[in-house]
Amino acid sequence: MSPTAPGVSVSTIAATATATECHMLKIEGLKRLRIMHPTGARLESCPFEAAGHTWRIMCFPDGAHRHGGFISLYLVLDDAGAVVAGDIHVEVKFSLVRQPGAWGALWPAHSRSKTFIFNKKTITGGFPQFITKEQLEQSPGFFRDDGFAVRCDITVIGKAAEKEPVVLARDLKRLGMVCHCKDEMCKRHHSGAARGVMWFRQAFVKFFLGCFQV
Structure with missing residues (x-):
């Protein structure tokens, strides 16, 4: 939680x-x-x-x-x-x-x-x-x-x-916000998100350098 x-x-x-x-x-x-x-x-x-x-x-x-x-x-x-x-x-x-x-x-x-x-x-x-x-x-x-x-x-x-006592990680994700949770489940969730961001960055760099034939 x-x-x-x-x-x-x-x-x-x-x-x-x-x-x-x-x-x-x-x-x-x-x-x-x-x-x-x-x-x-x-x-x-x-x-x-x-x-x-x-x-x-x-x-x-x-x-x-x-x-x-x-x-x-x-x-x-x-x-x-x-x-x-x-x-x-x-x-x-x-x-x-x-x-x-x-x-x-x-x-x-x-x-x-x-x-x-x-x-x-x-x-x-x-x-x-x-x-x-x-x-x-x-x-x-x-x-x-x-x-x-x-x-x-x-x-x-x-x-x-009713107002929820805590804000869940999945709700923050729906709001487009990063959750700095300490529990293991959220770590796995964020690591998956991080891998997605890293893949996008690598693909963008590869495409950009390809334009200059580097």
């Missing part, structure tokens, strides 16, 4: 993420639910905790407005305190859950994912056309006995900025 170079400091801004947590929503009796909840009418899960916030899942069994014939899925922020805090960037992934015994080779995964921004004006994010009614009902690997299940993976992402 190199000592801090005079007049040089380095800070890093990096994306951070909570551990991904999930919630599974099961829908049973889909045909009857469609009769009770036509296009534009929604079902809601119970509130649940994930990634440090409270959420609910909205499911439109016959599609959200202007999306009839689809299964529409949305994640809803149900945490009033978090809404006031500002924007929350969330990676949301909805996936169909395979029925027990279903072979993955026959029924490849069906999922949709996207990063949404939740705040006091926007508390929902999702997929109005997650899957069509026909596609779901023709997939026995996911749809059985008039029911199916979806998994929602939630990851809250953010950013953090």
Whole structure:
């Protein structure tokens, strides 16, 4: 590790993420639910905790407005305190859950994912056309006995900025500066750089003298 170079400091801004947590929503009796909840009418899960916030899942069994014939899925922020805090960037992934015994080779995964921004004006994010009614009902690997299940993976992402305690040799190199480190790794690094400089000087001298046929 190199000592801090005079007049040089380095800070890093990096994306951070909570551990991904999930919630599974099961829908049973889909045909009857469609009769009770036509296009534009929604079902809601119970509130649940994930990634440090409270959420609910909205499911439109016959599609959200202007999306009839689809299964529409949305994640809803149900945490009033978090809404006031500002924007929350969330990676949301909805996936169909395979029925027990279903072979993955026959029924490849069906999922949709996207990063949404939740705040006091926007508390929902999702997929109005997650899957069509026909596609779901023709997939026995996911749809059985008039029911199916979806998994929602939630990851809250953010950013953090911190000043690095020491300036590394590789960062000085990127700045075009010479590092006078004492550790062995930097000595090898600098010796390689020195060899490159020496080769360039020798080539230049040879070319220059060649012009005068010396």
